[in-house]
Amino acid sequence: MSLRHVLLGMLIEPASGYDLRKSFEEGARHFWSARLSQIYPTLQGMERVGWLRSREEASEKGPVRRVYERTAEGTRALYDWLSDGPVVGQERFAYIGQLVFMGELGDLDRTAEFIKKLRERLEGTLAALEGPAHLMRDAFEKDANALGVIEFHYLLSMEMGVRSLRAKVGWCEDCLDMIREKQEAEARHG
């Protein structure tokens, strides 16, 4: 029950479904994702329950745009969600499951291959985040007033992404070391 709230948060300014998808691709990648085919019906549902209102708007290129904006009720729903305290759900990490169950195969070389691939992926995501995060962090360090409150919150969230990705990449390195160590021990007298 959270995509609705994420969309509410993004609708600090009126936007169409198509615009919002760009927000997911550019801004929100590191904490949420959604497809157009989910965004459109969700917006319709939010309008039905009175959280949003919409109007049609001509576009230069392409068909008419349906632009949504929050109603007072929608804003209340957003603020209620923010007041709920941190929603720390049951996050799901399929790749950790894969790693655990790979134990059954008993092939440490294969496990090492798996972790190398994982490290690559994580490094890719990290690289994409580090640039923009670094820029904002520099600005903030030079002058803590350089960023507005909204940008500042955005910086905090990007730092989270960077930190936890770095920790995961570090974990990959250490895993590879531990695997080598185990292989050597097994070769000696396992």
Added chain:
Amino acid sequence: MSLRHVLLGMLIEPASGYDLRKSFEEGARHFWSARLSQIYPTLQGMERVGWLRSREEASEKGPVRRVYERTAEGTRALYDWLSDGPVVGQERFAYIGQLVFMGELGDLDRTAEFIKKLRERLEGTLAALEGPAHLMRDAFEKDANALGVIEFHYLLSMEMGVRSLRAKVGWCEDCLDMIREKQEAEARHG
């Protein structure tokens, strides 16, 4: 399409739905979660497609247990999944969204409160993981042969949980510092 695979992985030995829930609560908390009401129909579905077979078994306390075990096909499906390479999905972190959108409120004290609550939760989860992870890590460091291959894989996965939770707790601390810094800057000449 992954709960099925997680259940397959857990069924290295025959187990009932009820047993499997315990595996989620004890062993798999840090990477997956599932309710009984999802587990039961999923097992039934897996039996229908031939990944599992089941038999009834008397229980000392309570009603008859339905115990599932993997078929050869189920084992193949599991190994195929493991061969797919790391499934790095679009993880969703609702609390990061909450933090970002809290920018709109423009109340840094409230943001600080939010982060303190979040830190508490993360520390709780971390504390629960660190004990068992520490025990295994010690055993491994004394003798890399002390752990069997399956336990070793389990250690790797717990280390991941510990690492990324520590990184997140560290991020909470730094956020609080940055918020103080920003508040002071604003007081000076914002």
Added chain:
DNA sequence: ATGACCATGTAATCCGTTACATGATTCG
């Protein structure tokens, strides 16, 4: 006898993905 734990499930609803369907404009 009350509550915790054992044990299984169904039904309604909602959330999310994949695939399908359409059509205009702009840039190379």
Added chain:
DNA sequence: CGAATCATGTAACGGATTACATGGTCAT
């Protein structure tokens, strides 16, 4: 002329949560 981008949606299916429904055993 073809590909990318703009722009909106529906349909079918599958994954997940919440609530409902039942009943036995064991310890205090």
